[in-house]
Amino acid sequence: MSTNVRLIATALTSLAMATASAGTSLTAAEVINQFNLVTLGDATIDSHVDGRSYIGGNLTGNGAVFAMHPNDMPSSSFAGLTVDGSASGLSVTAGGATILGNLSNSNINSGASVITGNASNTNFNGSGGSYVYGTKSGVNTNSGTMNATAAATQVSTAQSTDFASVLESTSDGLQALSSTGSYWTVSGNRVTFTAVANANGLAVFDLTAVDDTLLRYGEFQFNLGNASTVVFNSDVTSATINANFLNGSAAAIGSKTIWNFYNASNLTFNTQFGGSVLATDATMTNYNNIEGGVFVDRITQRGEIHLQPFKGDLNMALASASVSSVPEPSAWALMAAGVLVLINVGMRRGSRRD
Incomplete structure (x- = not known):
């Protein structure tokens, strides 16, 4: 065995040992x-x-x-x-x-x-x-x-x-999801969220145009139907949520719902809240129970965080986000045509030099 091969083998062995000792992410x-x-x-x-x-x-x-x-x-x-x-x-x-x-x-x-x-x-x-x-x-x-x-x-x-990297990537991936047609209606001080799920059971609510208003209402009601993975995307930068989750819905939706506050820097929850809170840039304060996971930058916790292990299909949701970000066939055709033009121009220039 040559010296170079031995060095490479030794380096690979050391790398494998270091990786094993570091544990699996x-x-x-x-x-x-x-x-x-x-x-x-x-x-x-x-x-x-x-x-x-x-x-x-x-x-x-x-x-x-x-x-x-x-x-x-x-x-x-x-x-x-x-x-x-x-x-x-x-x-x-x-x-x-x-x-x-x-x-x-x-x-x-x-x-x-x-x-x-x-x-x-x-x-x-x-x-x-x-x-x-x-x-x-x-x-x-x-x-x-x-x-x-x-x-x-x-x-x-x-x-x-690397929890920061994992959670930030997750938030970015969920943010890229398109609405599945899920919608909401407002009656008085009540917001009713109605899920429309795709064939995989994924329901996505895009709140980006209305979250500053919706999150101020006093009552939340949910009709999630057959949705098994529910994502609320919000670009709100700061919010104080005082809404009552009606009919025990906070606990009922906790294990299959993620609220992705991807742009928030400050979140305050004064009432019981249902679903996992994902806000990697936010300082969060809760004065009441959270029914679900909390994944934030910093926290001042005054209320309990109740165990609702997420049972939705996060891998499927993130894969859906990846698919939705792939260019449409027409876009691929335009890109391919552009590449062919550049290749053709390059070949012509090369032939002229010859």
């Missing part, structure tokens, strides 16, 4: 399904999150509780709580925690936990064990100690997915 569908809350930046939380959470910055908790309903959480290689920064003032019911910084004044009641910084005034209970890379002060390790290899694997998993 989650897809968009996996993120939306497995996580109840994802923030790309800091979070201030005074309430409960029923499912799994990823915080992309620092987490400041005041009685914050995570992974409250472990029996209902979709399976995942991620911990019940992952924080890409420091965290304090929280409890984790199940699934353990991975904190890529310091942890203080907290209780991890079940599951394996890894702290890459220091831990203080914290209890690690239940099963799974814990591993603290830094110093410990006022820490009870009732769950035992993890081995270093398992701890490193858990950290690798926590760092395996």
Whole structure:
């Protein structure tokens, strides 16, 4: 074997090992399904999150509780709580925690936990064990100690997915979807949304021309029919939503609906809201329960985030967006004709030089 071949083989082997050790990145569908809350930046939380959470910055908790309903959480290689920064003032019911910084004044009641910084005034209970890379002060390790290899694997998993890239691409893809003919009517203070689904069960509402007005109404009603995946596209930059979701519809639509606020920088929810909230550039504040996932830049959470794992077909929706962005046959014909003209001109010029 030549020296160059050996070097190439060694490089490929090292790359494979590095890729394996880094863990496998989650897809968009996996993120939306497995996580109840994802923030790309800091979070201030005074309430409960029923499912799994990823915080992309620092987490400041005041009685914050995570992974409250472990029996209902979709399976995942991620911990019940992952924080890409420091965290304090929280409890984790199940699934353990991975904190890529310091942890203080907290209780991890079940599951394996890894702290890459220091831990203080914290209890690690239940099963799974814990591993603290830094110093410990006022820490009870009732769950035992993890081995270093398992701890490193858990950290690798926590760092395996670029959540910002995945969610921003998802928002862009959903934004590209054309309306399926879904519509709304207004009567007094009530908006009724009526879904028209395509053959795949996808219903898309394009709210871009009216969202500033519609989102101010006081009552939302939904007729979703046979739609199994529902997308609301909104280009609103800022919104305060006070609408009551009628007839228990917030919980009823939560697992199949995504509100894609692709242009929002500030969102406030004062009433119970149904469906996943996707707003990767927004700071969100909720004072009432959200029935679905929350995927935002930053959050101040005052109300609960209830577990409604997304059961719609996100892959199908994103594939539909890709198809809708492909040029029509007539456009392809024009492009091909243009290329042929350029080739013909180039050949003529070449023959003249000869």
